[in-house]
Amino acid sequence: MPVVWPDCTSIILTMKLTAIFLIAAFIQVSGKSFSQQVTIHHKNISIEKVLQLIEDQSSYHFLFKINDLSSSRNVDLELTNVSVEQALDQCFKNTAFTYKIINRTILVKKTADLPDRAAANSFVLQKIQGVVTDEKGAPLPGVTIKLKGTTTGTITDTDGKFTLEVPDANSTLIVSFIGFTSQEVLTNGRNVLNIHLKEAPKDLGEIVVVGYGQQRKETLTGSISTVSGKEITQSPAPNVVSSLAGKLPGLVVNQRSGQPGADDPSIIVRGVATFYNGGSGSGPLIIVDGVERTIISRLNPNDIESISVLKDGSAAIYGARAANGVILITTKRGKKGKPDFSFSYNYALQSPTKVPKVLDAATFAQVYNEGNFYRQSTGSTFTTPPGYQPFYSDAAIQAYRSGSDPVNFPNTDWAGVTLKNHSFVKNYNMQVIGGSDNVHYLFSFGRLKQDGGYVHDPQNYTQYNFRSKVDVDINKYLNIGANLSGTLDTKAYSTVASNVQFINILQANPTITAIYPNGLIGPGRLGENPLLIDQRGYDNISETPLYSTFTASFKVPHVDGLKIDASYNYDLDNVFEKRWNIPYFYYQYNVNTKNYDRIQGSATGTTELTDTYSKYTTTLSNIRVSYDHNFRNHHVAAMVGKEQQQNTFSGADAYRKNFLTQALPQINYGSSVPADQANGGSASSSARNNYFGRFNYDLDSKYLVEFLFRYDGSPIFPSNNRYGFFPGASVGWRLSEEKFLKDRAPFINQLKLRATYGEIGNDRVGTYNYLQAYNFGQNYVFGSTDAPGIYSNVLPNPNIHWEVSKKTDFGLESELWNGLLGVDFTYYLEKRSNILAIPNLSVSQVLGFPALPAENIGKMDNHGFELSVSTRSKIGEVTYSIAANLNYNRSKIIYQDEVPPQEPYQGFTGHPFGAGMYYKADGIFHTQAELDAYPHDPNTRVGDVKMLDLNHDGKIDSKDQFTFDGSVLPRYTFGLNMNFAYKSFDLNVFLQGQAAAWNYDNTFASLGTTDFANAAVERAQNRWTVSNPNGTMPRSDGYQPGNSTFYLFNASFVRLKTVQLGYTLPQNVVSKIGMNNLRVFMSGFNVITWAKQITWADPELNGGYTTYPQQRIINFGATVKF
Known part of the structure; x- marks a missing residue:
């Protein structure tokens, strides 16, 4: 099966060659002296200016005393492509200066007399050793120690120790580590330093990725x-x-x-x-x-x-x-x-979170008999018709229950025979991270294999992915980078859709044999036995997205904070699908002949093959100019940019049937008869062009202002509405930086008020609705013959444009007692306008159009709040952090020009998105007297759902439906994340859930309707029957005039989403076997679910009978670092 398209080969070759050239360049650039050359042609130039020119043309930085150079005489230099050392020798010739190169820093020192080589060699560095620990004395590996004012530095090892050479016994070191407050440490002539870092207040020093930048x-x-x-x-x-x-x-x-x-x-x-x-x-x-x-x-x-x-x-x-x-x-x-090698391996067992329990054979037969009786009986009292005989006899029901004759009276647990107890997930990952002073690199590779959950299903998913990211400092001004990544994604499926397969399992008649004692496969539901799924062909899909991004960043010399960034991106995604259908057969036991009849399945009776190819490309170019500078206590940052994007798509498909042999599923071996063939293809392209920018200002990191914008062009709108301006603004006030609060409440680490406003667009409204579209078809008649031609069945809207969202946001962020308590609260309001909606106007059929085109007339509001509370601390040897979040959201349709409702409690205007129309249920009719005493639909009988007469007109009809505000979209969502660490053990527990969400389960309502639709146990329990008139569930084959709230279920739940317990082996143990770190762990996903009402299926699914179930995963893994 093809994995990549032919033209993909050239792309991969180009990427390989690019990587080779980059690596070669990186190796050359990363040499110790960088082999850099400089050119200087100046008369009467100061030494300080010479050093600046050398810095501009190389990757070196100079360290010197300003007062020393200010008194030096000027020099004449005529140098062309000479090394840095040669340039310095000429510069300092006959002067009172000498120098020493340490990595990328050049130390310049004044000597008492004219220097000679001995004087130069007397330039002695001071060796500083030390250890960095936290407040509890635990060593901190990976801490950065730099000589202030230079790029000279080092990092601590796994024991927190470091060694650094400095030019002066009274040097200043800057010590920094993520999550801790940076310190400046004076050596004061000391050779050994013990440095203790204080943990920084949570998140205060965190860098957040924002649009086109970081803050x-x-x-x-x-x-x-x-x-x-x-x-x-x-x-x-x-x-x-x-x-x-x-x-x-x-x-x-x-x-x-x-x-x-x-x-x-x-x-x-x-x-x-x-x-x-x-x-x-x-x-x-x-x-x-x-x-x-x-x-x-x-x-x-x-x-x-x-x-x-x-x-x-x-x-x-x-x-x-x-x-x-x-x-x-x-x-x-x-x-x-140095290179940090890591390898992780995960081996997991997965199984459905919940599989609905359905009726056994005996109960199914009994329920079906009831439904069959109700269908054949007359009147609301269920009068028995003459000659009525139950479909299943009492003897047959007893035989199903006893299991004494599994051939003729089976009791098939379809889920038990077709679903695996568990399937496997295997995940491997390898990563290498490292770099020198001027080259940083990351290489990663991963493999994921996930098996399907059906016994005889070839279903599985395999993914390979790679990433190569390299950044190179060509000099102190120019940085280039390459980010190459890709995926080989292979899906092996059956020709039966997963939701159909699940229906065939859960609704299959349990009185039908799945597999006979002799191993032959039985018929299943409507001839769709899930055990035959691997004999019906396959549907295989392979996808190979390849992504490449090349970047360059240039710091403008002599203008501190001014930078130019550029990037170019090329994406290629190829998708190939091969769908192969072949005839399949099952067996039916013949009670008369005592033989097993071979019967062809209900799918196609011949071989069929469809090959589909799709190719997607994206090119994106981006250039940005930014400025970031501090003017004493004023900080200013600005950025403007331009971006251009182009997308293309091309696709082709071919269909053939009636193959000579099933051994050759290739298009060219299909039938040559035109009626057995079909071919198709399509292509499209689009482009975007836009400008954007941002301006930030803050005073003492206390008073904060931001403005941003985008001038955006969308390809799917007409030229008069193609471009739009989208502004945004925000302000903030850090009260925690005010002196009056610092003095009175020093325990407040962060207290910030903020507000934002923005106008943003949404252009996901279909493509080219402003153009007249045409179709081909047999839509013209000449005489008595249909003739092919071009026709149009939609009207264009030449004034279509994007939706506009006006967002307002108010927030408070706080952090107290160094993280012991953190509270964030946000309230937001969104007003969406220009939503496309079809006007409520009738259209004459003479026009040939079913409806008017959609117009930008709709309006909708959306509001809510977000609350986050966190705490972190340490009790003895136990370190913990706990964070919880609660979110509320509610929308309301303001205007959509809908058909005026019949009653004031109907319609969707004024209600949330997703609201539905339902009859309001009030239990069931238990007796004939109840039925006679209350209005009801003419087809309603005893045992059916009781619908309320909302308009009190004495009858039940469509006017009694009302708009229910609930939907599958939860109004509340929440999460609770807890982390604990004790010595070498770590534990993470995460709970997640939702509230005020609703699922209407129409499948659950079905009971005893047909002999090929099983039902949930919960639906049949305590159902109304003639002998059980006090039942709380409707009768078999019950009736209701439309969807009612009886089958509208609260989908609220709390789920133990993930849990992970890990143990890190002691350093003195793993170091003996050549490792830096070894951690083993066990984790779980979708471990336990507590549901409010939906207990027979996973409450997060829209339908428990028609959806492939969510998976519970129990995982065992290990991570090794070298």
Whole structure:
């Protein structure tokens, strides 16, 4: 099966050659002296100016005393392509100066007399040794120690120790480490230093990724939630998006399926704020390393550095695509230090979180008899018709119950024979991170293999991914980088859709044999026995996305803080699908002949093959100019940029049938008869062009202001509406920096008020609705013959444009007692306008159009709050951190020009998105007297659901339906994350859930309707029967005139989403076997679920009978570092 397209070979070759040339360049650049040459042609130039010219042309930095150079005489230099050493020798010739090169720092020192070689050699460095620990005395590995004013430095080893040579016995060292407050340490002639770092208040020094840049969290004015890659890897979920559920305030992640490779959750940021096309355009914009991506679920979690979610006006910098929020994913990059090799292995067992329990054969037969009787009887009293005989006799029901004759009277547990007790997930990851002073690199590789849950299903998912990220400092001004990544994604499925397969399992008649004692496969539900799924062919899909990004960053010389960044990105994604259908057969026991009749299945009776090819490309170029500078206590940062993007798609498909042999499933071996063939193809392209910018100002990191904008062009709108301006602004006030608060409440580490406003667009409204579209078909009649021709069945809208979202946000952030208590609260309000809606006007059929085109007339409001509370501390040897978040969201449709409702309690205007129309149930009719005493539908009988007469007109009809505000979208979501550490043990426990969400389960309502539809045990328990008139559930084959609240269930739940227990082996043990670190762990995903009402299925799924179930995962793993 093809994996990549032919033209992919040239792309891969280009990437390989690029990588080879880059690596060769990196090796050359990373030499100790860098082999750098300089050119200087100047008369009467100061030595200080010479040193500046050398800095400009090389990667060296100079360390000297200003007073020494200010008194020196000027020099004449005529140098062309000479080494730095030669230039310095000429510069200092016949002067009172000497120098010494230490890594990339050049120390310049004045001597008492004219120097000779002995004087130069007398330049002695002082060796400083030391150890860095935390406040408890524990050593801190990886701490950075730098000589102030230079790039000379080192990092501590695994024991917190370091050694550094300095030019002066009274040097100043800067000691910094993530999560701790940086310190300046004076050596004061000491050769041995013991440095104790204090833990920084939580998050204050954290760097947050924002649109086209980074900002300090303490001065951030936007509403941006972040999660680290480390937190994500605590979950063993194969899909990285699944690991985000409940982690980030304002981000709602719902897992609707557990099918391997097709389990992408829905992602919503602060609710749904548009009703266009059923809210299908409500997903956020996703950016990975600065580039828009559509596939993120298969990112390797080990490659992720952080994830940020822009939820308010801060998203305006992404313009017409950001109204639904923006998710920014940043991957890891290399760092200075020796290569750090890590390898992780995970082996997991997975099984469904919940499989509905259905009726056994005897109960099914009894329930079906009841339903069959009710269908054939007459009147609301169920009068027995003449000659009535039950479908299943009492003797047969007893035989099903006893199991004495499994051939003729089987009791088939379809879930038991077709679903595996567990399947496997295997995950390998390897990563190398390191670098020198001027070259940083990261290389990673991963493999994931996930098996399906059906016994005879070939279903499985395999993923290989790689990433290569290299950054090179050509000199102190210029940095270049390359980020290459890709995935080989292979899905092996059956030709039966997973939801259909699950229906065939859970609704299959238990009185039908799945597999006979002699091993022959039985018929199953409507001839669809799930045990035959591997004999029906396959549906294999391979996808090979390849991503490449090349960057350059240039710091403008002599202008501190001025920088130019540029990037170019090229993405190529090839998808190939081969769907192969072949005839299959099952067996039916013939009670008359005592033989097993071979019967062809209900699918196609011949061989069929469909090959589908798709190719997607994206090119993105970006250039930005930024300025960042401090003017005493004023900090100013500004950035402007331009971005251009082009997307292309091309696809082709071919269909053949009636193959000569099943051994050759290739298109060219199919039938040559035209009727047995079909071919198709399509192509499209689009482009974007936009400008963006941001301005930040703060005074003493206390008073904060930000303005940002995007002038965006969208390709799907007409020229008069193609461009738009999207502004955003925010302010902040850090009260914790005010002197009056610092003096009176020193325990307050952070107290910040912030407010934001932004106008953002949403252009996910279909493509080219402003153009007249045409179709081909047999739509013309000449005489009595249909003739092919071009026709149009839709009207264009030449004035269509994007939705506009006006977002307002108010927030408070606080941190007390160095993290003992943290509270963040945000209230937000969004007003969405220009939503596409079809006007409520009738159209004459003479026009040939079914309806008018959609117009930008809809309006919708959306509001809510987010609350986060955290604490962290240490009790004895136990370190802990606990963080909880609670989110509330409610939307309201303001205007959509809907058909006027019949009653005031109907219609959708004024109600939340997702609201539905239902009859209001009030139990069931238990007796004929109850039925006679209350209005009801003419078809309603005793044992049916009782519908309330809401308009009190004495009858039940459509006017009694009302609008129920609940939907599958939860109004409340929450998460609780707890981390504990004791000596070498660590424990993470994460709970997640939702409240005020509702699922309507129409399948659950079905009971005893047909002989091929089984039902849940909970549905049949305590059902109304003639002999059980006090039953609380409706009768078999019950009737209701429409959807009612009786089958509308509260989908609230709390789930133990992840738990992980780890143990890190002692350093003195692992070092003996050549390792730096060895950690073993056990983790779980979707471990336990506590549901409010839906107990027979997973409450997060939309339908327990029609969806591949979510998976519970028990994982065992180890991580090794060298």
